[in-house]
Amino acid sequence: MSFRKSLYAATAVTLVTASGAFAENLTIATVNNGDMIRMQGLTQDFTDKTGHTVEWVTLEENVLRQRVTTDIAAKGGSFDIMTIGMYETPIWAANGWLVPLDDLSEEYDADDILPAMAGGLSYEGTLYAAPFYGESSMIMYRTDLMEKAGLEMPKAPTWEFIREAAAAMTDRANDINGICLRGKAGWGEGGAFITAMSNSFGARWFDEDWNAQFDTQPWADTLNFYVDMMSESGPAGYATNGFNENLSLFQQGKCGMWIDATVAASFVTNPNDSTVADSVGFALAPDTGLGKRSNWLWAWALAIPAGTQKEAAAKEFLEWATSKSYIELVAENEGWANVPPGARTSLYENPNYQSVPFAQMTLDSILSADPKNPTVDPVPYVGIQFAAIPEFAGIATEVSQEFSAVYAGQQTVEEALAKAQALTNDAMEAAGYR
Amino acid sequence: MARAVTQKRKIINTVAAWGIGLLIFFPILWTILTSFKTEAQAISDPPIFLAFDWTLENYGVVLERSNYMRFLWNSVIIAGGSTILGIIIAVPAAWSMAFVPSRRTKDILLWMLSTKMLPAVGVLYPIYLIFIKLGILDSRIGLVIVLMLMNLPIIVWMLYTYFREIPGEILEAARMDGASLKNEILYVLTPMAIPGIASTLLLNFILAWNEAFWTLNLTAAKAAPLTAFIASYSSPEGLFFAKLSAASTMAIAPILILGWFSQKQLVSGLTFGAVK
Numbered sequence: 001m002s003f004r005k006s007l008y009a010a011t012a013v014t015l016v017t018a019s020g021a022f023a024e025n026l027t028i029a030t031v032n033n034g035d036m037i038r039m040q041g042l043t044q045d046f047t048d049k050t051g052h053t054v055e056w057v058t059l060e061e062n063v064l065r066q067r068v069t070t071d072i073a074a075k076g077g078s079f080d081i082m083t084i085g086m087y088e089t090p091i092w093a094a095n096g097w098l099v100p101l102d103d104l105s106e107e108y109d110a111d112d113i114l115p116a117m118a119g120g121l122s123y124e125g126t127l128y129a130a131p132f133y134g135e136s137s138m139i140m141y142r143t144d145l146m147e148k149a150g151l152e153m154p155k156a157p158t159w160e161f162i163r164e165a166a167a168a169m170t171d172r173a174n175d176i177n178g179i180c181l182r183g184k185a186g187w188g189e190g191g192a193f194i195t196a197m198s199n200s201f202g203a204r205w206f207d208e209d210w211n212a213q214f215d216t217q218p219w220a221d222t223l224n225f226y227v228d229m230m231s232e233s234g235p236a237g238y239a240t241n242g243f244n245e246n247l248s249l250f251q252q253g254k255c256g257m258w259i260d261a262t263v264a265a266s267f268v269t270n271p272n273d274s275t276v277a278d279s280v281g282f283a284l285a286p287d288t289g290l291g292k293r294s295n296w297l298w299a300w301a302l303a304i305p306a307g308t309q310k311e312a313a314a315k316e317f318l319e320w321a322t323s324k325s326y327i328e329l330v331a332e333n334e335g336w337a338n339v340p341p342g343a344r345t346s347l348y349e350n351p352n353y354q355s356v357p358f359a360q361m362t363l364d365s366i367l368s369a370d371p372k373n374p375t376v377d378p379v380p381y382v383g384i385q386f387a388a389i390p391e392f393a394g395i396a397t398e399v400s401q402e403f404s405a406v407y408a409g410q411q412t413v414e415e416a417l418a419k420a421q422a423l424t425n426d427a428m429e430a431a432g433y434r
Numbered sequence: 435m436a437r438a439v440t441q442k443r444k445i446i447n448t449v450a451a452w453g454i455g456l457l458i459f460f461p462i463l464w465t466i467l468t469s470f471k472t473e474a475q476a477i478s479d480p481p482i483f484l485a486f487d488w489t490l491e492n493y494g495v496v497l498e499r500s501n502y503m504r505f506l507w508n509s510v511i512i513a514g515g516s517t518i519l520g521i522i523i524a525v526p527a528a529w530s531m532a533f534v535p536s537r538r539t540k541d542i543l544l545w546m547l548s549t550k551m552l553p554a555v556g557v558l559y560p561i562y563l564i565f566i567k568l569g570i571l572d573s574r575i576g577l578v579i580v581l582m583l584m585n586l587p588i589i590v591w592m593l594y595t596y597f598r599e600i601p602g603e604i605l606e607a608a609r610m611d612g613a614s615l616k617n618e619i620l621y622v623l624t625p626m627a628i629p630g631i632a633s634t635l636l637l638n639f640i641l642a643w644n645e646a647f648w649t650l651n652l653t654a655a656k657a658a659p660l661t662a663f664i665a666s667y668s669s670p671e672g673l674f675f676a677k678l679s680a681a682s683t684m685a686i687a688p689i690l691i692l693g694w695f696s697q698k699q700l701v702s703g704l705t706f707g708a709v710k
Contacts, residue, residue, distance in 0.1 A: 033671055054658075056655070057654050057666075059650070060668035063668075070559065074563055076562065078571060092510045272472075
């Protein structure tokens with residue numbers, strides 16, 4: 001009897017020691033948004049299943065970008081998993097900074113990832129980051145104001161229609177602006193919007209020899225159209241408006257239309273925060289009939305930095321967080337409207353999710369975006385609202401500052417485009433592209 | 435007549451002082467008020483000042499989501515450690531410059547101050563690499579050293595200014611009575627400069643508490659202080675101002691309380707020698 005007890009005790013000790021030896025503590029850097037915070041709240045499920053524990057480092061998007069870039073470039077090893085976007089993934093993968101995700105388990109079903117997302121998060125055909133959620137951009141509009149203006153929003157409107165509708169919906173006396181768009185300087189703010197818009201006007205950042213294209217007619221058309229429309233129907237001070245400022249205006253009923261990230265749909269239709277929640281409609285981002293719409297494509301994805309000592313555990317987490325079962329876990333706990341959208345095909349085939357009002361328009365917007373072929377004329381880069389080269393963030397920030405100066409009335413469209421042309425070519429020459 | 439003018443000026447000065455004080459305090463007051471609003475009320479236009487439904491929900495969410503005490507403890511250790519270490523180094527340095535000046539003392543003082551003119555981001559990468567090599571990335575000791583070095587010029591300058599106000603004859607007398615250098619600094623100079631040292635301590639503690647560049651860039655999960663706690667509630671895609679305000683209020687509350695209780699020492703130290 002005593003021998004049996006000893007045997008049990010020894011077995012128990014061995015099991016505990018063994019599981020302790022394999023249990024890791026993962027440090028994950030992430031952004032502060034609703035989906036990521038929700039995931040933090042559900043981490044216990046991962047710990048229960050694997051024994052691994054997780055420590056979160058949550059930062060504001062721009063701070064996170066700077067923080068993880070410094071760490072991965074210096075091989076700091078502070079994080080076992082990083083939340084990165086479509087811009088960073090191909091660049092970092094090319095530098096050998098990320099672990100390739102070419103050995104994910106069969107249950108994970110990597111083929112279920114939306115092709116646009118998988119394409120944007122791959123380098124030379126190999127996936128380097130698993131999409132946690134994806135987004136495009138679309139039109140959110142006030143159905144009541146549209147009706148009052150005697151107009152009907154097409155599913156896929158043109159920019160001309162949007163401009164007319166914006167003018168018709170504008171009611172300055174009642175503080176209603178026909179349209180709210182980003183104008184804030186920054187490559188991820190106003191820069192992202194105007195770049196995506198320019199694609200629909202036939203503009204591009206570079207020709208196939210990396211020459212800047214701001215001296216071409218499509219760019220002049222884009223910027224003139226934007227400035228004229230915003231002067232007619234935009235809010236005062238739009239030069240400093242970004243996502244949050246426009247969200248606030250829309251939720252308070254001060255915008256007739258807003259073209260921005262699809263993720264905003266859940267905010268503007270939430271009656272707790274939005275005064276217009278019951279009168280919001282959705283449509284595809286506008287075009288000019290040239291074959292490209294003005295919607296962008298973005299994904300927040302999880303990647304594993306090369307050199308981490310906890311690669312196996314990190315992959316386990318990555319599979320858990322971006323799996324089909326995780327989506328079901330969120331739906332069970334928070335409802336289908338709160339599951340991370342835009343990453344998996346199966347989500348949009350799920351009848352439960354199809355009943356969410358903005359689900360189909362989000363999918364249509366994502367599917368109509370092609371990061372490998374973003375412009376009317378051919379380009380040497382990948383990316384819709386950005387060009388996936390390391391120099392882009394710096395150059396685009398400066399260019400967007402020049403554009404914002406136009407919106408603020410500090411210079412003309414021609415002056416801004418001339419400066420953008422010169423500074424982009426200078427930077428590309430210094431970087432050895434030209 | 436003269437009395438009436440003086441009285442009038444007094445009233446004007448008082449009103450002006452209160453006005454400026456309120457103007458400076460207003461952003462903090464607004465943050466505190468916003469922390470008790472709902473997210474919808476936080477962004478309402480026109481803004482609501484006091485007539486809203488006060489709620490503690492944001493504090494509940496923040497406390498549930500984050501380990502506040504860990505961040506707080508890291509802040510206390512990092513700000514306190516860097517302040518104490520800075521004072522230990524700065525007192526002898528300021529003493530030597532104030533009482534045993536050389537031809538180059540002023541140059542050294544200016545050179546020390548000039549290091550503050552370099553943008554911090556300019557040395558981020560080298561310091562990051564040094565931290566990796568030394569294995570002190572995401573450690574409290576690493577931040578104590580960095581913040582001490584960052585604030586050292588200010589501490590030395592402040593102490594130097596206070597020490598210059600103390601008559602050198604008193605220290606000379608102590609020396610003639612047989613006091614060693616250590617005793618001279620510890621038992622003669624320090625007690626006389628207590629208001630100055632106290633205000634330097636407080637100011638340095640506040641600077642270290644609020645420092646957000648190094649504390650965000652050199653930490654991850656283990657050593658992150660309250661600045662990282664605030665940063666985790668900031669979002670460019672989503673309106674979470676009420677929660678951000680609750681996190682900010684929780685982060686500044688300890689230093690606000692400390693400043694409130696020690697304002698007498700702070701003011702007397704900062705104005706030490708200002709009027710002769």
